[in-house]
Amino acid sequence: MTKPPKPSLPPSPSRPSRIRIGSAPDSWGVWFPDDPRQVPWQRFLDEVSGAGYEWIELGPYGYLPTDPAVLAEETARRGLRVSAGTVFTGLHHGPGVWDRTWAHVAENAALAQAVGAGHLVVIPSFWRDDRTGEVLEERTLTAEQWRDLTGLTERLGREVWERYGLRLVVHPHADTHLDGEESVTRFLDATDPEAVALCLDTGHYAYAGGDSVKLIESYGERIGYLHLKQVDPEVLARVVADEVPFGPAVARGVMCEPPTGVPALEPVLAAAQALDVDLFAIVEQDMYPCEPDVPYPIALRTRRFLRSCGV
Incomplete structure (x- = not known):
């Protein structure tokens, strides 16, 4: 398989970095296609543009319009472009889930392709319910499950590239089988770089004790995408000690506004810039649920902070 080319960075004298900054519905408290506690999609688009971002992700399929023509018109008139779609998968369950997984992936990938995105973010399924904490399966994969995963x-990476021209980037996530250094490096060592890249979420990686700078320096050629996020170390210590599932941990404020948490984003961005590749870095501050007037001021401050970091 030919390695997907990375999009070229539009020339801009105000942006010496090859990192393109964006945000996502997640930073507006959006976790579901439809939820009365979430802001309407029109408000999200208005505010993400107003905060100074030019790139967005699609978020949960069905939150933003799924008609490509409507979505293209609504984003374009706000000066926005789409960097990626997002899907959850449970491929460690083996070939029996392939057809169902592909149907879900295909609708997301088709929309992402139609509106000009170049990536598909893939998040592994949870080993425990992210709201109730109910244990759904063993926390550790067997050797056979690792082979299936x-x-x-x-296979998914190759199919998504061949059919939709999207690069697959796998997103380690709290309460999944891919979270910290041990599982992430094992996954990278066992997968083909031509088919699979990594979406490094700095917050989720820190949640599991990982060092983002070390990972970028050690596996730089596998970093295909970034999510910028921080955790509050004091809240994290309490939720880990109490074995709190991810959803309630977010409600407690475990993911916090930069630059108040960890990891420090300046060295992460410096390490990423040292790779000298075009790279999306999407702000994705988990905030569910949240009051509708909370996200926009945070987005403004976060964009201003990232400019001070040179991106």
Whole structure:
């Protein structure tokens, strides 16, 4: 398979960095296609543009319009472009889930392709319910499950590229089988770089004790995408000690506004810039649920902070 080319960075004298900054519905408290506690999609688009972002992700399929013509018109008139779609998968369950997984992936990938995105973010399924904490399966994968996860993810990466021209980037996530250094490096070592890249979410990686700078320096050629996020170390210590599932941990404020948490984003961005590749860095501050007037001021401050970091 030919390695997908990375999009070229539009020339801009005000942006010496090859990192393109964006945000996502997640930073507006959006976790579901439809939820009365979430802001309407029109308000999200208005505010993300007003905060100074030019790139967005699609978020949960069905939150933003799924008609490509409507979505293209609504984003374009606000000066926005789409960087990626997002899907959850459970490929460690083996070939039996392939057809169902592909149907879900295909509708997301088709929309992402139609509006000009170049990436598809893939998040592994949770080993415990992210709201109730109910244990859904073993926390550790068997050797057979690892083979299914890596092999089927490679297949998915090739199919998504060949059919939709999107680069697959796998997103380690709290309360999934891919979270910290041990599982992430094992996954990277076992997968084909031509088929699978990594979406490094700095907050989720820190949540599991990982060092984002070390990962970028060690596996730079596998970093295909970034999510910028921080955790509050005091809240994190309490939720880990109490074995709080991810959803309630977010409600407690475990993911916090930069630059108040960890990891420090300046060295992460410096390490990413040292790779000398075009790279999306999407702000994705988990905030569910949240009051509708909370996200926009945070987005303004976060964009201003990231400019001070040179991006």
